[in-house]
Amino acid sequence: MNYISTRGQIEPVGFKDAVMMGLATDGGLLLPERVPTLSAATLDSWRELSYQQLAFELISLYATDIPADDLQDLINRSYATFDNREITPVVHEDGVYILELFHGPTLAFKDVALQLLGNLFAYLLKERGEKMNIVGATSGDTGSAAIYGVRGKENINIFILHPHLKTSPIQALQMTTVTDANVHNIAAKGTFDDCQNIVKSLFNDLPFKEKYALGAVNSINWARVLAQVVYYFYAWFRVTDNGGANVVFSVPTGNFGDIFAGYIxxxxxxxxxKLLLATNENNILTRFINDGDYSLGDVVPTVSPSMDIQLASNFERYLFYLFDENPARVRDAFVELTQTGRIAFSSNELARVREEFLSRSVNQAETLETIAAFHKATGYLLDPHTAVGVRAAQELVPADATPVCLATAHPAKFGEAVEQATGIAPPFPQALAGIDRLPSRCAVLEADRTAIKAFIEENAL
Structure with a gap:
C-alpha cells in the first residue's frame, strides 16, 4: 500500500515513509492510494477477534511493508499498557452505548493511537539508525498521550506545544510532570489554533524539517487515524452482537481526526x-455540515477544552474525498481559506456531506445539564466532551437507530466541570494519584514561530 498527498504533489511513498514523513512535503496530508473494501464474510470472520487481533487484521491492510510478526508485536506491546482487557469496552447506559476510550495510561482516547505510534517510531528509527525530534500541538489530550508514548525512548526527543492556561489543570499536569530528558513541554501564550499553525509552519519549512528530522504525532500523521479506525469496528461488533442495527456513532470532535477515522x-x-459530529461553541464543523458555512471565527474557551478549535486540520483529508480525489480542488480550497477565511461548497457537495453526517453544537449549559441528568439517571459520570456527544445523540439519533457515543476521556481529567454539574468530584484513578505533588518542567513562551523554532534548535537531538 502506497500513500499520496491530498495536494497531489509528491511521489507515492510506503507506509513506513508515511509514518516518518507526518505532514506531506507539499503541505498536504497523507492518505492511502486506495481504501480497501471489506466483504460481509470478512466482517463476520472478524466478529470474535480480540482487540489486538482485530487491530492486526485492519492495520496490516495498510502497513504492508512491516513484517507480520513485527506488526503483531508492536500492537501487543502498545495495548499492554491499558487497564481493561477489552482495550475499548462498550457499556450500555440510559438508552445509549458508550464506547470507553479512556483506559490507556493518560486516560484519553489519544492513547489508543499514540501508544502504537510511539512504538512505531522507535521501531523505524532503530531499523534506520536515525534520530527524530517530534513536534506536536495539543488542545489537551494529544500532548500527554504522545509524551507517554515516547518518554524515555532512545533516539527520540519530543516537543509539545499547548495553549498556556487553556487546558484543564489535570491535562497540563499530565504533560509537565513528565520530566524525562527527552520530553520538552512548551506553554504558548495563545490558542490551540496558534500552536497548531506554528507546528504546521515548521513542518512546511523543509530545510528545518530535514535538518532536525521532525516527526509528527498530531493527527496529521496517518498512523494515528489508522489506529483509531479499529475501535469503530470493535464497537460495531459489540453492539450488533446485542441486537443493535442501524448504528449511528456520535463523535465529540474539534479537529475532525476522530470522526474521520469513522469515515474511513x-x-x-x-x-x-450515519456519523454524528458533535461540537461545542467552537462549531465551525457543525456550521459546515448544517449550513455549508466553513468560515473561521474566534476560539471560545469552554468546559470541553480539547474541542476548543476553529481550524480542523484533518478536515483536509475529508475534502479530498468530497472533491472526488481531485488534489487541485483541495489546493484551491486552501488558497481560498487563506485569502478569505472561508471555503465555499456547491449544493451537490453539501448534499453529499449530509448523506454521511449529522451534526449538533452543544453549548456549555447543555453540557453541564447532560452530565447532571445522565448521572442522576444512571450513576455514570460523563466527562464534558463525552457529554457533548451524548446530548447530540439524544436529540438527533432517530428512535429506530442504535447510538454509540465515543467517551473520549475519563471524567477525573475534567473534575471541576463534573463537580460543577453533579456536586460530586469524580474519584481519581491510580494513574492520577498525587500528580499535583510531582515536580514539573515547562517553558512558557510567546505564541511566536521564531521563539519556538529557536527553543527547538537549542534542545533538539
Missing amino acids: AKRMGLPVS
Whole structure:
C-alpha cells in the first residue's frame, strides 16, 4: 500500500515513509492510494477477534511493508499498557452505548493511537539508525498521550506545544510532570489554533524539517487515524452482537481526526448509518455540515477544552474525498481559506456531506445539564466532551437507530466541570494519584514561530 498527498504533489511513498514523513512535503496530508473494501464474510470472520487481533487484521491492510510478526508485536506491546482487557469496552447506559476510550495510561482516547505510534517510531528509527525530534500541538489530550508514548525512548526527543492556561489543570499536569530528558513541554501564550499553525509552519519549512528530522504525532500523521479506525469496528461488533442495527456513532470532535477515522471505517464497508459530529461553541464543523458555512471565527474557551478549535486540520483529508480525489480542488480550497477565511461548497457537495453526517453544537449549559441528568439517571459520570456527544445523540439519533457515543476521556481529567454539574468530584484513578505533588518542567513562551523554532534548535537531538 502506497500513500499520496491530498495536494497531489509528491511521489507515492510506503507506509513506513508515511509514518516518518507526518505532514506531506507539499503541505498536504497523507492518505492511502486506495481504501480497501471489506466483504460481509470478512466482517463476520472478524466478529470474535480480540482487540489486538482485530487491530492486526485492519492495520496490516495498510502497513504492508512491516513484517507480520513485527506488526503483531508492536500492537501487543502498545495495548499492554491499558487497564481493561477489552482495550475499548462498550457499556450500555440510559438508552445509549458508550464506547470507553479512556483506559490507556493518560486516560484519553489519544492513547489508543499514540501508544502504537510511539512504538512505531522507535521501531523505524532503530531499523534506520536515525534520530527524530517530534513536534506536536495539543488542545489537551494529544500532548500527554504522545509524551507517554515516547518518554524515555532512545533516539527520540519530543516537543509539545499547548495553549498556556487553556487546558484543564489535570491535562497540563499530565504533560509537565513528565520530566524525562527527552520530553520538552512548551506553554504558548495563545490558542490551540496558534500552536497548531506554528507546528504546521515548521513542518512546511523543509530545510528545518530535514535538518532536525521532525516527526509528527498530531493527527496529521496517518498512523494515528489508522489506529483509531479499529475501535469503530470493535464497537460495531459489540453492539450488533446485542441486537443493535442501524448504528449511528456520535463523535465529540474539534479537529475532525476522530470522526474521520469513522469515515474511513464506513468507506471500508462497516455498516454505519450515519456519523454524528458533535461540537461545542467552537462549531465551525457543525456550521459546515448544517449550513455549508466553513468560515473561521474566534476560539471560545469552554468546559470541553480539547474541542476548543476553529481550524480542523484533518478536515483536509475529508475534502479530498468530497472533491472526488481531485488534489487541485483541495489546493484551491486552501488558497481560498487563506485569502478569505472561508471555503465555499456547491449544493451537490453539501448534499453529499449530509448523506454521511449529522451534526449538533452543544453549548456549555447543555453540557453541564447532560452530565447532571445522565448521572442522576444512571450513576455514570460523563466527562464534558463525552457529554457533548451524548446530548447530540439524544436529540438527533432517530428512535429506530442504535447510538454509540465515543467517551473520549475519563471524567477525573475534567473534575471541576463534573463537580460543577453533579456536586460530586469524580474519584481519581491510580494513574492520577498525587500528580499535583510531582515536580514539573515547562517553558512558557510567546505564541511566536521564531521563539519556538529557536527553543527547538537549542534542545533538539
